[in-house]
Amino acid sequence: MGGADMWVYLCLFICLTWKPSASALNSSYSFTSGAVCQLREQFHLVGMQQEGDIVLGGLFEVNLLTVFPELSFRTEPEQPWCHKFDVEGFQAAQTMAFAIEEINRNPNLLPNVTLGYRIYDNCVKLGVAFRAATSLISGTESSISNLNCSGTPPVLAIVGDPGSTHSIAISNVLGLFRVPMVSFFATCSCLSDRRRYPSFFRTIPSDAFQVRAMVHILKRFGWTWVGLIVSNDDYGINAAQSFHQDISEFGCVAFYEILPKDNDITEIRRIMGVIQRSTSSVVVLFSTASYLLPLMDEVAQQNVTRQWIASEAWSTSPMFLTPRLLPFLKGTLGIAIRRGEIEGLREFLLSLQPDNDPNNGLLKKFWEHMFDCRFKAEEAEIQTEGRVCTGNEDLTATDNAYSDVSELRPSYNVYKAVYALAHALHNLLNCVPGQGPFTGHNCASHHDIQPWQLLHYLQNVNFTTTFGDQVSFDENGDALAIYDIMNFHAMPDGTMRARTVGVIDESQPSDKVLSLDEEKIFWNFKSNSPPRSVCSESCSPGTRKAIKKGRPVCCFDCIACADGEISKTAEEFWSSPEKDQCVLKEVEFLSYEDALGISLSTASLFGACACAGVLAVFAHHRHTPVVRSNNSELSFLILMSLKLCFLCALLFIGQPRLWTCQLRHAVFGISFVLCVSSILVKTMVVVAVFKASRPESQGAMKWFGAPQQRGSVLILTAFQVVICAVWLSTASPAPHKNTQSSKIVFECAVGSMAGFATLLGYIGLLAAVSFLLAFLARNLPDSFNEAKFITFSMLIFCAVWIAFIPAYVSSPGKYADAVEIFAILASSFGLLISIFAPKCYIILLHPERNTKKAIMGQPQAK
Structure with a gap:
């Protein structure tokens, strides 16, 4: 840096750092006597x-x-x-x-x-x-004597x-x-x-918005193989970076070229060769007019026709709307700054x-x-x-x-910029003392306004022009993103004009950002229709894409699809045997029309009827010794809960719905806990009765009266109710379509596997405790042989549900529901037969044994 330049920057630094003023520097200054900064030139x-x-x-x-x-x-x-x-x-x-x-x-x-x-x-x-x-x-x-640089x-x-x-x-x-x-x-x-x-x-708007606007157009016409040419400046290079990022979501850049700064004709012709050799029909041009003009001259000389996509820097420039370029540029689509109207401007200009x-x-x-x-x-x-x-x-x-x-x-953007500054100044000057935005709630001095004070108000400016456009700035100082889409039309008189054919407005919902009137678009091709621009054509039916090594993802070969696959992704469809079209997958669930569904529903209803029959027999013979000696109240409760267990199996059949998915496991879990807890209490009563027959345990039965029995069953069942409530409120089961196979499996997703496991685990815990108690009491005298029946019933119950887990996990589709229904029915029938069949046998077939003496094991009088 030379001495003169050093004084330039020193004077600028002193004036602008201390306080920007009306007297400063714009070229080389020197200091003279009297501390005056003198302008040299x-x-x-x-x-x-x-x-x-x-x-x-x-x-x-x-x-x-x-x-x-x-x-x-x-x-x-x-x-x-x-x-x-x-x-x-x-x-x-x-x-x-x-x-x-x-x-x-x-x-x-x-x-x-x-x-x-x-x-x-x-x-x-x-x-x-x-x-x-x-x-x-x-x-x-020309000179500054006040180095304090005070003033506006x-x-x-x-x-x-x-x-x-x-x-x-x-x-x-x-x-x-x-x-x-x-x-x-x-x-x-x-x-x-x-x-x-x-x-x-x-x-x-910034180029980031402009790039997205162009990408909307490319997507609209399915152009996935696109050439990119940019000017060698910040405008072009930064736009190219954004473009590469955005187009990678759906397409590829066929070639990327940077226009030379010095309009080197050799380099221009090399780029023209790249354009002509490329299979891309669409070329995006992010360039200023001065960079682009030599390339367009070469386009005219070599008679090159492409679908040009123009950036806003040249899409409306009259420099390109000339008869000489008409044969090659007509049909161009471009992004243009939003058009506006300024009343009175024409009269002012003239x-x-x-x-x-x-x-x-x-x-x-x-x-x-x-x-x-x-x-x-x-x-x-x-x-x-x-x-x-x-x-x-x-x-x-x-x-x-x-x-x-x-x-x-x-010019309309200039108009908005001036008014933005004017509104910011207006708000600054109308600041109320004591309510200002600066330190101590101060306002700016009207006689000494500083740029940084205006900056605060400019950031928050918001007004509407007379043309109806809103003007405001986001946190980065950018304006609202809205563009006109232009199309170069050939006019009857041999000239060319840029006409508006659509709008891109980023403030609209995603499906309404691009508004395009395709009927107004002129295409510079024989078919007068949008060109095709893809590296590889879509694969024919029965084949799929195979990426070419070392080439962009838009370039691929087509190979035959595997079984069940087609070249399009469709979760609810399957390929035909010829692999040339989609056919709807069969929807599978356990229905009442299936033979399996009919069989299981019949068994469920039969079990419920059997429970009702046994309940009727017990109710009719409730005063007989066999019923009374086996705790009739708990027996009735077990029969009612078993009936619910049989009926809940019906909820697993039919098309899954939200309410059936939520209800099936809740009813199943609560019904089985009610049944097993009743059996557990019944087992404890049997043990208590046996101990009460001994002299040393005469007071044992006072802890197992009817109120205590009811309370125990209620408390044990309430725990399961809480588990179901938490499960349904946090991760509720819901209908789910599994499309991973050749069929759509309509099933109930459990929502939370932990909730399902807790529900089954609690039932298993009660069953295991009942089994242990009954097993320990199996050698009681024959007069108290109820423990043997309970032991056998719990053995069947536990065996069924232990076998259920691996069978359920390995069963596909509707068969998983069938396995769960089978486990419910098998365990329910096991409990019903093991506990109640011997008693019904005596009541119905051998009433002579339904006496107190027979129950007590005493010989009958002849």
Whole structure:
């Protein structure tokens, strides 16, 4: 770094660090006596300005090319100069001036405050743009004697720069001092990084949204094999990164090329060769117009036709809507900035005269451009900057690109950017003392507004334009994402126009983000229909994809499908024997129409009837010794619970529904616990009665009276009720379609295997305790042989349910339900027969043995 440059940065650092002011630096300064910072030389910048109480800066692309003179160390360096006037950029700059004048006339927005502007041309060159930006924030006064740099800065905020690379470089500096910068055209997604660019905002969506918009279009037409060409700048490179990520979800990039910075014709032709050799019919172009024009010239020379997808940087540029490119670019689909309308702008543009504003350098260059066009047109009709001038028009008809306000896109974003700053200033000036957002609830001083204070209000701005669009910024300073979809149409007069054929609005629900009128789209193909763009065609019926090694996933071979497979994924379908179509899988569940279902339901009903019959016999002979000696109350309770056990098996048959899935296991678990707990209490009573017959245990029966028996059964059953309630409330069983096999198995998923295991485990615990007690009491005298029957019944019960577990786990589909029903019926029949069959035998077939003496084992009198 040279000595002069060191003083430049030192002066900038002192002024901007202490307090940005109206007097600072924009080139090399030197210190003289009296502590004065002296300007050595002015930057040569073309612009326009208007004074005001508060001044806003602006950076626009008014000239497209910049020439830097050759550097020589023998002479003083010359200033760069710009040429190739861009009417659309000039219109955007004038839109800023119009918006400020409109705000100054509005009594409801910034009353008693006059806005001014200072606008410079960046000449599409970073060096010029950076010089202009530093001039805006530091001022252009020839000398500074007040090194305290007090007062309001030269500009509080900057509208622009339109270029992403320019915005990155400038925002790195402005962010240090929290000077707001609102771009109307910089779309690089990298600028959404709030840590690197804390003061950057934009009224155009970032490239991340633009890429997603393009991906929506590609998905809509099934284009999975796509070429990608980008400009060699931040705009193109960052967009390419986002595009690679987004398209990987459904497609592949056929080729990826970067346009050369220096328009190298050899490199351009190499890229053209890649396009022509590729099997991709669709090419996405993320590029600025200046990078893309040489490639399009080569497209025209080599007569190449593709389905071009245009980024917003060139989708509406008149530079490409020319008859020369019409045969190759018609049918192009593009993403465009949202179109808007600004009332009164056309009249303002047509009223501009250089005599009214002699210091307006941009307006002067515009009229020189107009005069040059007319002068050349005196001899022949020529085409300039995408328009035709004939030499005899007035300003209204001469330049449509300037006076046409029917397709305002970048200019409309400029308009929104100016109004965003105005609304932020309005909110700042209307701050109520003591309720401000700054330290101590203070407000900004009206006489010394600082950029960082405006930044706070800009982040929270929210308003609606006269056109009806909402303007606000998210936490990254990005605007709401909404785009128009453009299509290049060939007109009857041989020209080409970009027409709106749809909208992409990210604020809409996912299924309504893309709104496209396909009937309005013109396709540049013989069929006048969307082209096919896939690396490999879809596999024919009966075959499936096999990825090619070393190739993208979109490129594959087709091989024969295995049994039960087809080339499409369909869980509820199975392949036909020929493997060429889907057929609905058979739905399988244990139904009442199946032979197995009929058999099990018949057995269930028979068991329930048998329980009812035994209950009727016991009720009729309830006063006989056989019934009375076996604790008739518990016997009735066992019979009722067994009847429920038989009937609950019916819940396992039929199409699973939510209520049957929940009820079947709850009823099953509670019924069996009620039965087994009754048997357990019955066993304990038998043991107690035997002990009570001994002299030393005369008081044992007082603990096993009828109330105690009922209470014990109730408590043991209540535990199972709690288990079922917890299970059903936390992970309830529910119907489930198992589609993993050739049939759809309609079954009840248990929800929680732990809940099911706890339910079965509790039943098993009670059964095991009953079995042990009965087994220990098996050698009691014959008069108390009830224990032998209970032992045998519990032995059958435990054997059945131990065998159930492996059988249930290994049974497929409906047979799992059948196994569970069989276990329920087998164990229920085992209990019914083992406990009650001997008693019914005596009651019904040998009533002579149904006496007290016979029960007590005493000989009968003859």
